[in-house]
Amino acid sequence: MSGYLTGVLVVLAFNVMAAYAVYLPLAAGQLNLGIAGFMAIGAYAAAYLTNELGWSMWAAVPMGSAAAGLVGILIGIPVLRTHGIYLALATFALGQVIAAVFLNLDVVGAAAGYPVTDYAAPGVVFACAIGVVLLMALISRTRFALYLTAVKSDATVADLMGISVRGIQVAAFALGAALAGFGGAMYAHHYSFIEAQHFNVLLSVFTVLYVLFGGVQTVWGPLVGAAFFTLVPELLRASDQWRYALFALFIIIFMALRPQGLVTASLFRLFRRRSKGASA
Amino acid sequence: MLSQQIINGLMLGAIYMLVAVAFTLAIGVLNFLNFSLPGLFMLGGMLAFGFLKLGWPFFLAAGGALFVAALVSLLVERLAYRRMREGDAEVPLVSSLGFLVLLENLVLIRYGSDQQAFPALFADMNVRVGGLVIGIAQMVSLAISLGLVAWLSWFLRATNAGRRIRTVAENRETALLMGINIERLVPQLFVGSALLAALAGLLFAVNYQQVSPFMGEGIGFKAVAAMIIGGMGSIWGAVIGGLLIGLAEVLSISLIGADVVNITVYGLLLVILIVRPQGLIGRPPAREKL
Numbered sequence: 001m002s003g004y005l006t007g008v009l010v011v012l013a014f015n016v017m018a019a020y021a022v023y024l025p026l027a028a029g030q031l032n033l034g035i036a037g038f039m040a041i042g043a044y045a046a047a048y049l050t051n052e053l054g055w056s057m058w059a060a061v062p063m064g065s066a067a068a069g070l071v072g073i074l075i076g077i078p079v080l081r082t083h084g085i086y087l088a089l090a091t092f093a094l095g096q097v098i099a100a101v102f103l104n105l106d107v108v109g110a111a112a113g114y115p116v117t118d119y120a121a122p123g124v125v126f127a128c129a130i131g132v133v134l135l136m137a138l139i140s141r142t143r144f145a146l147y148l149t150a151v152k153s154d155a156t157v158a159d160l161m162g163i164s165v166r167g168i169q170v171a172a173f174a175l176g177a178a179l180a181g182f183g184g185a186m187y188a189h190h191y192s193f194i195e196a197q198h199f200n201v202l203l204s205v206f207t208v209l210y211v212l213f214g215g216v217q218t219v220w221g222p223l224v225g226a227a228f229f230t231l232v233p234e235l236l237r238a239s240d241q242w243r244y245a246l247f248a249l250f251i252i253i254f255m256a257l258r259p260q261g262l263v264t265a266s267l268f269r270l271f272r273r274r275s276k277g278a279s280a
Numbered sequence: 281m282l283s284q285q286i287i288n289g290l291m292l293g294a295i296y297m298l299v300a301v302a303f304t305l306a307i308g309v310l311n312f313l314n315f316s317l318p319g320l321f322m323l324g325g326m327l328a329f330g331f332l333k334l335g336w337p338f339f340l341a342a343g344g345a346l347f348v349a350a351l352v353s354l355l356v357e358r359l360a361y362r363r364m365r366e367g368d369a370e371v372p373l374v375s376s377l378g379f380l381v382l383l384e385n386l387v388l389i390r391y392g393s394d395q396q397a398f399p400a401l402f403a404d405m406n407v408r409v410g411g412l413v414i415g416i417a418q419m420v421s422l423a424i425s426l427g428l429v430a431w432l433s434w435f436l437r438a439t440n441a442g443r444r445i446r447t448v449a450e451n452r453e454t455a456l457l458m459g460i461n462i463e464r465l466v467p468q469l470f471v472g473s474a475l476l477a478a479l480a481g482l483l484f485a486v487n488y489q490q491v492s493p494f495m496g497e498g499i500g501f502k503a504v505a506a507m508i509i510g511g512m513g514s515i516w517g518a519v520i521g522g523l524l525i526g527l528a529e530v531l532s533i534s535l536i537g538a539d540v541v542n543i544t545v546y547g548l549l550l551v552i553l554i555v556r557p558q559g560l561i562g563r564p565p566a567r568e569k570l
Contacts, residue, residue: 079537079550082557089508092501093549100542111539126452201501205377212374241389248382255375256363 006122010190010228013129016155017183018207019214019222020136021176026042026208026216027145028055028172029152030080031063031088033204035180040199042068042181043188044108047116050189057118060183062149068181072174080169095204103196113195120189128186133223140219196261215261281296284412285534286527291418291487293526294425298480300510300518301429302473308513309449309469315376316356317477318500319383320349324481324558325491326387329398336402346478352383353474357467380496388493396494421483426519428476433515445469449513502529505549511562520560524548 018035025032043087049055055063079090108114139145150158151168159165188194192237214225232250236243254262290550301526308312326344331341334413360375406416436442447455456462484499485491506525510517532544551558 078554081552083308085512086508088555089504090550090553093505093546096501096542096546097550100540100546104539104543202497209374209377213531220570241385245382245385245389248378248385251378252375252382255378256359259363263296270410 008230008234010122010125012227013125014183014187014190015207015210015226015230016129016223018180018184018203019210020132021180021183021210021225022207023136023216023219023222024148024176025172025181026153026211027148028169029155030083030091030169030173031085031208032091032173032176033088033201033208034091034093034098035176035207036097036199036203037098038068038072038177038180039184039187039203040102040194040196041177042184043069043194043199044102044105044114044184045181046185047114047188047194050116050118051114057120057189060118061120061182061189064185065079065178065182066262068184069174069178072177076173076177079095080166080173092201092204095199097200099196099201102199108194111196113193114188116188116192116194118189119192120186122190125186125190129181132162132182136219136222144171145219168175172210185265210250213255213261215263217260217265218263218268221261221263225261228262285530287412287414289527289530290523291415291422291526292530293506293523295480295487295499295522296506296525297519297522298425298476298483299430299499300506300522301432301515302476303481303504303507304510304513304515304518305469305473305476307507309445309468310361310466312361313374313376313504314356314358314361314374314473315500316353316379316383316442317473318472318496319380320477320496321484321500322438322491322493322496323349323352323383323385324478325398325485325495326391326481326493327542328482328485329396329491330391332399342482345482346475349474349478350471353470354378354467355379356474357470361466361470377511384493391493393493395490398489398491400489401486403452415487417486421487423482424483428479429515429519436515456519480544502545505545508559509549510554511559514562516561517559517561 018039021038022035039108042064044064045067046057048064049060050057064140075094079087079094082090102108103111146170147158147163150161150163151165151172155165158168184199210225210229211222212225213228214223215221233243233247236246299317301316302317306312306317317489327345327348328341331344332338334341356376356379360372360379366471401417407416407419412549431433436445444455444460447458447460448462449467452462452557480499481496485502491506503522508522509520510521525548528544528548530539536544
């Protein structure tokens with residue numbers, strides 16, 4: 001594999017992990033615009049454990065993820081009192097605050113950035129991304145995914161059916177945060193350097209963009225969206241400075257034609273019917 | 281020194297205020313968090329700069345920039361808002377963000393990514409009152425912003441067109457039954473909010489004498505914060521929020537340091553959202569789109 005291709009695929013792997021971190025709360029109807037903040041927590045916590053306490057990467061990365069998840073629970077409980085657009089903007093503010101805190105934290109290098117001593121090879125990153133996708137595919141077949149959909153579709157009815165709405169909401173929020181933290185921790189160990197400026201609002205917003213573009217009705221939407229957003233600008237590289245403009249134009253036109261996203265539930269049904277028809 | 285900082289904060293706050301009012305119009309009436317507004321803010325400043333470079337007189341350049349921003353906003357309405365009403369509520373966000381990226385990159389292709397110097401309209405016309413320095417340009421833009429917002433508030437309260445807008449905000453279906461032509465009203469609102477955002481961008485360019493393709497992002501996001509702090513859908517809430525954010529930003533830069541701006545501004549937003557989600561003077565959220 002050439003260096004360039006590996007580089008692109010590594011970026012894709014990180015984007016896929018981030019996309020599922022957005023997808024999980026979104027499946028419960030929460031738009032998290034602060035995902036970069038949780039990535040930063042995971043990245044800095046894991047990097048701190050590796051650098052200062054001499055932990056191995058294999059222990060530090062899960063701890064980073066757990067730290068992000070814990071913050072997700074602690075912050076999720078008060079923040080999830082709001083919903084809809086208020087929640088989206090609360091998470092947006094949260095992401096900004098977290099990034100700004102790390103920018104001022106001298107223990108982890110503040111604005112100068114923070115080098116990480118351990119290194120995760122591209123193969124490890126790929127394995128993690130594939131693991132995340134498989135895990136999400138597995139979750140999508142459990143009752144938990146049904147609960148998420150129920151809470152998203154109608155919280156009142158879900159409550160009447162005996163689902164702990166609040167519990168499910170906090171769980172979805174915290175799991176998304178933990179997943180983001182995991183991605184961030186891997187990011188820190190692959191690139192061996194982190195800076196707070198990387199985890200900015202555009203990272204959060206673009207990740208949400210992948211997911212909505214791919215579609216949130218099925219578990220495969222985020223994967224397709226992340227792949228599209230990573231690979232298409234690379235393919236457009238020939239047109240150099242026009243590529244982002246063309247890309248944005250494409251997004252606008254595409255969303256006008258297919259507002260539910262690229263991969264929808266009805267698309268899946270169509271495929272299933274076709275394959276059944278073929279086998280019969 | 282402190283009073284000088286307060287004045288500077290209010291001047292900056294006036295810019296946030298205009299953009300926040302633009303956001304609040306889109307949210308309050310259309311339930312649409314229009315992320316293309318920061319792009320239109322940037323167009324207001326950048327295009328005026330571009331037209332001035334072509335040798336146009338200032339008022340023509342300013343009018344041209346506002347006109348283009350209004351046209352682009354009509355496109356946003358057609359492609360992002362109108363097509364999405366039956367879809368998922370988050371979806372218009374994607375397209376309006378698409379517009380933000382598109383506008384930024386189109387301007388970047390034309391004018392480059394560097395920050396450019398916007399020509400000074402007033403050659404050091406500063407008024408000095410007891411040791412305080414107040415720029416004429418800043419004072420004019422504060423007056424324009426406050427005047428515009430006061431007029432808008434009167435317009436919404438007292439005119440027939442304003443009543444129509446408030447009816448649509450209250451309940452879309454009832455408004456339709458009452459014979460309000462929503463298909464016509466919505467594009468007008470888009471033009472209105474675009475003009476507010478682009479005017480803010482223009483005033484920003486005149487005040488701070490700098491423009492860049494990405495000038496809209498930071499301001500736009502802080503304006504959203506200002507809108508929430510004041511209370512979504514409330515014009516005077518946006519005014520209070522905008523001035524508060526401007527003050528918080530300038531004071532935290534001068535008292536603590538430039539790096540903590542995001543902590544104070546967005547920390548304030550977070551606290552407000554947890555303690556009082558409807559904002560300082562907003563009504564409790566009855567219904568919302570997102």
